[in-house]
Amino acid sequence: MLSRRLASAAVIAVLSTAAFSTAAFAHDGVLDIAAPFEIKDADPVTSGNIFIKMDVAETLVNVDAEGRLTPGLATAWQASDDGLEWRFTLREGVLFHDGSPFTAEAAANALNVARAKPGLLETAPIAGIAADGKDLVVRLSESFAPLPAFLSEYRSLIYAPAAYAQDGRVTEVIGTGAYRVTRLEAPLRLEAEAFADYWGGAPGIDRATYQAVGRAETRALLAESGDADYVFNLDPASTTRLASVNTVEILTVSVPRTLLLKVNAGHPALSDPRARQALSMAIDREGLAQAILRFPAGGTQLFPPAVGEWHSDDLEPLAYDPDAARALLAELGWTPGDDGILTRGDERFSLVLTTFPDRPELPLSAAVLQQMFAEIGVEMVIDSTNSSEIPVRHADGTLDLALINRNFALVPDPLGTLLTDYAPSGDWGAMNWDNPEFTSLIRALAQGKGGPSERLRAIEILQADLPVIPIAWYQQTAAVSKGITGAVIDPYERNIGLKDIRWAE
Amino acid sequence: MIRALGYRAAQAVLVALLVGVLTFLMMQALPGDMAFRIAAGRYGYDAVNAAAADAVRQELGLDRPAIEAFGLWLRDLLRLDFGTSVISGAPVIDEIRHQLGASLQLAGAALALSLLIGPPVGVLAGLRAGGWLDRGLLVVSTALRSVPQFLMGLILIVLVSIHLGWLPAAGHGRPAHFILPSLTLALGLAAVSARIARDAMAGVAASPFYAFGRWKGLSEGQMFRRHGLRNIGVALVTFLGLQFVMLVEGVVVIESIFGWPGIGHALVHAIFGRDVPMVQGTALLLGLGFVALNAAVDLAAHWIDPRGARA
Numbered sequence: 001m002l003s004r005r006l007a008s009a010a011v012i013a014v015l016s017t018a019a020f021s022t023a024a025f026a027h028d029g030v031l032d033i034a035a036p037f038e039i040k041d042a043d044p045v046t047s048g049n050i051f052i053k054m055d056v057a058e059t060l061v062n063v064d065a066e067g068r069l070t071p072g073l074a075t076a077w078q079a080s081d082d083g084l085e086w087r088f089t090l091r092e093g094v095l096f097h098d099g100s101p102f103t104a105e106a107a108a109n110a111l112n113v114a115r116a117k118p119g120l121l122e123t124a125p126i127a128g129i130a131a132d133g134k135d136l137v138v139r140l141s142e143s144f145a146p147l148p149a150f151l152s153e154y155r156s157l158i159y160a161p162a163a164y165a166q167d168g169r170v171t172e173v174i175g176t177g178a179y180r181v182t183r184l185e186a187p188l189r190l191e192a193e194a195f196a197d198y199w200g201g202a203p204g205i206d207r208a209t210y211q212a213v214g215r216a217e218t219r220a221l222l223a224e225s226g227d228a229d230y231v232f233n234l235d236p237a238s239t240t241r242l243a244s245v246n247t248v249e250i251l252t253v254s255v256p257r258t259l260l261l262k263v264n265a266g267h268p269a270l271s272d273p274r275a276r277q278a279l280s281m282a283i284d285r286e287g288l289a290q291a292i293l294r295f296p297a298g299g300t301q302l303f304p305p306a307v308g309e310w311h312s313d314d315l316e317p318l319a320y321d322p323d324a325a326r327a328l329l330a331e332l333g334w335t336p337g338d339d340g341i342l343t344r345g346d347e348r349f350s351l352v353l354t355t356f357p358d359r360p361e362l363p364l365s366a367a368v369l370q371q372m373f374a375e376i377g378v379e380m381v382i383d384s385t386n387s388s389e390i391p392v393r394h395a396d397g398t399l400d401l402a403l404i405n406r407n408f409a410l411v412p413d414p415l416g417t418l419l420t421d422y423a424p425s426g427d428w429g430a431m432n433w434d435n436p437e438f439t440s441l442i443r444a445l446a447q448g449k450g451g452p453s454e455r456l457r458a459i460e461i462l463q464a465d466l467p468v469i470p471i472a473w474y475q476q477t478a479a480v481s482k483g484i485t486g487a488v489i490d491p492y493e494r495n496i497g498l499k500d501i502r503w504a505e
Numbered sequence: 506m507i508r509a510l511g512y513r514a515a516q517a518v519l520v521a522l523l524v525g526v527l528t529f530l531m532m533q534a535l536p537g538d539m540a541f542r543i544a545a546g547r548y549g550y551d552a553v554n555a556a557a558a559d560a561v562r563q564e565l566g567l568d569r570p571a572i573e574a575f576g577l578w579l580r581d582l583l584r585l586d587f588g589t590s591v592i593s594g595a596p597v598i599d600e601i602r603h604q605l606g607a608s609l610q611l612a613g614a615a616l617a618l619s620l621l622i623g624p625p626v627g628v629l630a631g632l633r634a635g636g637w638l639d640r641g642l643l644v645v646s647t648a649l650r651s652v653p654q655f656l657m658g659l660i661l662i663v664l665v666s667i668h669l670g671w672l673p674a675a676g677h678g679r680p681a682h683f684i685l686p687s688l689t690l691a692l693g694l695a696a697v698s699a700r701i702a703r704d705a706m707a708g709v710a711a712s713p714f715y716a717f718g719r720w721k722g723l724s725e726g727q728m729f730r731r732h733g734l735r736n737i738g739v740a741l742v743t744f745l746g747l748q749f750v751m752l753v754e755g756v757v758v759i760e761s762i763f764g765w766p767g768i769g770h771a772l773v774h775a776i777f778g779r780d781v782p783m784v785q786g787t788a789l790l791l792g793l794g795f796v797a798l799n800a801a802v803d804l805a806a807h808w809i810d811p812r813g814a815r816a
């Protein structure tokens with residue numbers, strides 16, 4: 001009796017599958033976003049990347065898909081003739097979510113608070129930020145061309161003065177965006193509703209949620225079941241599977257993020273550029289990118305094509321040539337020992353590679369590199385640990401190699417990253433490497449002196465001297481429900497086009 | 506009974522002290538520079554650098570001796586102040602309330618659901634030991650118990666959310682979000698509690714007093730209510746207490762699959778980020794919670810079977 005009932009229940013269940021599958025396009029009036037990034041608190045410095053994607057807060061300057069700066073809360077900007085003063089004309093008639101007006105004082109306050117905390121803005125040569133009438137004026141200690149680009153970054157979001165406590169702590173998200181936060185449940189959830197007084201006109205969809213989901217499988221299942229309308233950061237396996245789901249569209253864009261090997265150029269075995277070139281020639285970039293990242297984007301120079309003018313087709317690409325690598329190492333006096341590992345006198349070519357598991361492809365790629373280096377007689381031990389060990393070991397000089405990935409478009413202009421990482425060295429860039437020509441080229445470019453030929457010269461130096469060894473370029477993948485239109489995937493990983501998304505007719 | 510409760514109270518104080526000292530020592534013993542770990546926790550993995558770590562060191566006074574920090578924590582604790590998280594800057598008690606609260610809600614729902622499934626089926630099987638239900642239960646419960654919970658979670662998502670489209674696959678905030686994660690946990694729990702109930706019931710049903718009850722003409726319902734329920738009660742309640750503890754551990758995996766905010770996730774991140782106040786606060790509350798749970802189980806067992814106290 002019971003078994004018969006169970007059997008009929010099963011039949012009903014199977015039949016209803018067909019009925020429900022057509023309902024996948026129906027929406028519940030709420031636009032659901034899912035991504036791996038967790039909300040730490042209301043502060044732009046720690047979680048601004050989420051608030052900017054959710055269109056709850058805005059920056060003075062925006063960036064289009066080609067990396068060009070466009071007006072945001074500032075409508076125009078101009079440097080003084082000596083380059084020491086930038087004047088930003090601010091948009092009028094803008095209201096914060098608490099009803100207070102957006103003013104130059106509010107903008108100056110927000111930027112000064114952000115500048116006092118660790119972050120990108122702290123590294124710019126800013127002498128002071130203040131309101132001057134209706135304008136915002138930034139005074140510099142030396143001229144600095146990428147300043148407007150720095151102000152487009154998520155850590156430079158503008159909140160209302162009421163969002164900050166006395167000590168600069170951010171207590172609430174009070175931005176000017178098209179959406180207003182109605183509920184912030186760190187670390188996983190944010191709910192927002194359309195802000196009726198938004199200066200750019202109300203957004204197309206009234207309510208939106210953000211859900212942090214750490215597991216890639218779960219994010220893919222959310223996209224497939226229709227529970228999330230925009231799912232960020234898909235893993236390679238799920239991307240392949242979701243491509244055959246007909247309610248979902250896959251968006252892919254190449255992003256200015258590079259998988260690279262940070263090299264201690266002061267290490268006895270690595271100080272000669274030829275040793276670094278040998279390591280570079282041992283890497284089968286296409287094979288690694290295809291096997292681990294599942295797209296054909298071996299990084300044959302530091303900057304991917306997405307970085308625009310910093311990528312050059314004229315550069316000799318980094319090639320895979322293990323025989324030439326062995327020859328170069330022999331030239332440097334290395335001979336194979338009994339176990340196949342190279343030795344030079346008492347020295348053994350053995351290195352420790354530090355990496356971290358926050359991005360799952362890093363330890364996997366490390367294991368592949370270990371095999372590739374063994375082919376040319378270089379022994380490599382992998383230490384997969386906390387990401388902060390890389391700056392720690394950089395500082396105390398104990399780092400040999402580190403496998404990391406670096407976003408060169410934290411600001412749309414990679415100059416900011418080059419200044420902090422390579423002129424002459426930095427925690428997430430070169431180590432014990434000092435190329436005076438490169439440093440002076442980059443500093444001059446930062447001051448607005450120099451153009452395409454100086455840029456080309458700078459990347460030629462990086463390509464020949466290899467203070468870091470580029471391995472692969474990244475792609476960003478998102479799954480978007482066909483129930484919505486207008487979603488975009490931004491190579492600068494700043495926004496998802498939220499305020500322009502509409503329900504599909 | 507009062508002695509038993511007094512014993513539990515003393516245990517609570519001891520647990521609080523031990524947990525405080527041990528978590529503190531363990532956090533100190535973890536490798537790595539604390540300022541760098543906290544900076545990585547705050548600003549993300551590729552934004553941590555020496556400057557950020559120095560700023561954190563300055564702000565939190567990490568240079569001062571560890572024993573001083575412990576003294577401060579103990580002083581604040583006596584004032585019932587758990588301090589603030591070094592990662593988010595929010596009061597630890599608020600974070601724990603949100604995250605432990607979410608875990609407890611999920612664990613509670615799972616336990617309730619497992620109670621609806623496990624013991625009734627187990628009792629029915631135990632009453633007819635060796636019958637088809639009993640043999641079927643052995644197979645089903647063994648199968649359910651041997652499927653890892655993360656797999657069970659994924660199976661349920663694929664089946665219920667994707668194929669049937671009945672429930673949200675993951676997330677938090679609406680009542681519907683409770684069903685799949687709590688069902689995943691409940692199936693594993695019910696598999697065991699059904700076996701416990703079945704064994705206890707089979708033991709009671711085979712006992713001479715149960716047979717005597719039948720002889721004197723009581724119906725099956727009367728027999729179960731008067732002589733069965735109370736006799737299997739102590740074993741079940743004690744086991745449920747244990748299960749709740751196991752649940753709080755097991756909930757970690759489920760939380761991560763279903764995108765559920767929970768204490769397991771919070772604790773792991775707090776340890777990575779060297780968020781000492783958060784780790785101490787969480788461990789303390791969990792420790793005290795287990796003592797309270799044990800006390801509650803003692804009380805319930807005493808109420809069901811008062812003989813132990815009289816002897």
